[in-house]
Amino acid sequence: MSSNHYQQGLKHLESGQLREAEEEFLQYLTQCPEDAMGYNKLGLVYGKGHDFERAKACFLKAIELDxxxxxxxxxxxxxxxxxxxxxxxxxxxxxxxxxxxxxxxxxxxxxxxxxxxxxxxxxxxxxxxxxxx
Missing domain, CATH: 1.25.40.10 (Tetratricopeptide repeat domain)
Structure with missing residues (x-):
């Protein structure tokens, strides 16, 4: 089920549905909190939404994990x-x-x-x- 959230997050991100992408990646990360790429993708969502502080925090978390x-x-x-x-x-x-x-x-x-x-x-x-x- 968790990989489904990741895949849905990717689809929403690619189509520019940032709020939906954020929700999917957040759900994914509650189930897979050690996945660096999940944080990287969430950071991309925030970056595309011009929330660069949150994006940076996600990228730093990704690096902390990997x-x-x-x-x-x-x-x-x-x-x-x-x-x-x-x-x-x-x-x-x-x-x-x-x-x-x-x-x-x-x-x-x-x-x-x-x-x-x-x-x-x-x-x-x-x-x-x-x-x-």
Missing amino acids: EGCIHAWNNLGNIARQDGDLDQAIRYYQKAVDIDPMNPIPAKNLKTVQRQAKWSFSRIKDLLGKNRD
Whole structure:
């Protein structure tokens, strides 16, 4: 029965029915409280609903349960990047890449945010240099 809640949660998440997805994943997690992927999926629901604090808490719980949950590390990177904390995003993406170097998603995200961070630092440095003249 519990896997049914998980599957229903996935269907609702894919169709954008966030409240229904949340209910299904919460029911699933009451029956399977040690499932890191259940917390990761619940975090996705909250993230899609722009409740980033709850999303982050779910991703951290997923990592607490399974430090090798690359999806949760990648999702934490996404939140940090969105918050403008590029250094933290790099650390989260790097952790995901360290766990699974062959997974293209965190590797792509890491390269993208590294370019953003380099550009941001270079741009700020240029602006500060121009203001001194």
